[in-house]
Amino acid sequence: MPRYLSGWLNDVVKNAFKRGYISKTRERPIHDFVQRVIEVKGSGRTPVIAEYKRRSPSGLNVEADPIAYSKLMERNGAAALSVITENTIFSGSYEYLEIIARSVKIPVLMKDFVVTEAQVDTGFNLGADMVLLIVRILTERELEGLIEYVRSYRMEPLVEVHDENELEMALRCGAKVIGINSRDLLTLKVEKEKVRTILPLIPSEVLKVAESGIQSTEEIRELKRAGADAFLIGTSLMKEPDKIKDFVNA
Numbered sequence: 430m431p432r433y434l435s436g437w438l439n440d441v442v443k444n445a446f447k448r449g450y451i452s453k454t455r456e457r458p459i460h461d462f463v464q465r466v467i468e469v470k471g472s473g474r475t476p477v478i479a480e481y482k483r484r485s486p487s488g489l490n491v492e493a494d495p496i497a498y499s500k501l502m503e504r505n506g507a508a509a510l511s512v513i514t515e516n517t518i519f520s521g522s523y524e525y526l527e528i529i530a531r532s533v534k535i536p537v538l539m540k541d542f543v544v545t546e547a548q549v550d551t552g553f554n555l556g557a558d559m560v561l562l563i564v565r566i567l568t569e570r571e572l573e574g575l576i577e578y579v580r581s582y583r584m585e586p587l588v589e590v591h592d593e594n595e596l597e598m599a600l601r602c603g604a605k606v607i608g609i610n611s612r613d614l615l616t617l618k619v620e621k622e623k624v625r626t627i628l629p630l631i632p633s634e635v636l637k638v639a640e641s642g643i644q645s646t647e648e649i650r651e652l653k654r655a656g657a658d659a660f661l662i663g664t665s666l667m668k669e670p671d672k673i674k675d676f677v678n679a
């Protein structure tokens with residue numbers, strides 16, 4: 430069982446355990462996220478992971494065509510796409526993952542509350558190249574097992590941490606791509622300082638992704654100075670998709 434959880438997080442995780450597995454033959458090759466970030470950085474641009482998210486507990490509520498949105502992000506230099514597949518609170522779906530993965534040639538992240546191997550199987554089958562693993566909802570043993578399982582498909586997990594203890598656990602389990610989420614999962618408060626405190630504690634060989642609450646090129650530049658390699662941006666791009674043009678040139 431995962432760690433003790435309460436409130437909406439507990440409901441979301443319970444739902445994740447019950448979610449059906451989708452059996453399909455994957456149509457797309459694996460797109461290597463780490464390689465893509467190296468290429469984007471090498472070309473002098475900023476690696477942005479643009480997130481397709483329609484609703485969120487922090488109040489987002491927008492409609493956007495998943496294919497048009499993803500193609501716009503790809504055309505304007507996004508390094509990767511993140512697709513929310515959580516279906517109860519975020520109104521995401523496996524269908525979005527499938528159609529977005531089919532429409533673009535950049536890496537795609539399945540962003541969900543992953544607690545079972547069946548969810549990983551489904552992500553791979555539908556075309557994901559990366560899978561989010563949130564340390565907060567897993568025991569160390571589960572995290573270790575899921576990292577290995579994700580890699581058995583040649584996908585790479587994005588291991589998400591919120592504090593120093595979670596970071597230590599992610600590193601003990603061998604995470605190579607770590608996301609520092611500035612949004613507290615229970616209070617929903619975005620604490621940007623937290624990311625700047627955790628970034629310097631991450632070894633140089635690990636790829637560092639700053640997550641949540643990013644709204645401006647200035648914030649991206651600050652996070653870069655603090656050591657972030659890539660930036661996961663949802664709300665701000667869903668509301669104003671053209672901002673991608675500035676973000677990739679930050």
Ligand SMILES: O=C(O)c1ccccc1NCC(=O)[C@H](O)[C@H](O)COP(=O)(O)O
Nearest residue numbers: 485486487614640641642643662663664
């Ligand atoms: O987006 C939320 O409101 C949210 C609330 C509670 C837990 C997770 C949440 N979002 C998941 C994410 O990590 C974000 O979607 C992602 O980092 C992008 O954040 P943002 O740019 O602030 O939409």
